[in-house]
Amino acid sequence: MFFFCSSPSWFSQLEGCKWLQHMSGLMKAAVTVVTAIENDGRPVMVHCSDGWDRTPQIVALAEILLDPYYRSLEVRARGWPDDTKTKRQFRNY
16 A cells, blocks of 8 residues: 555655645744744734635644643653653653
């Protein structure tokens, strides 16, 4: 099933459809929203007037980026018998 991903035409088609550029634009917009809320403490309103589904995509990505559950990484040290002592959280910024 994955054989087609390694063919040169698959990569050409991926580049031709500009999906990666679309995803990059969504991520940049979501980071802009997060920066305004998290760093600047400003309220935001997201409105994309091009008729696509960009507005909910940007808002959903921003919500995920702002959620502390998804911004942390749980790491367990080896050899500790008690789980509560072995958990450490690292913030991803």
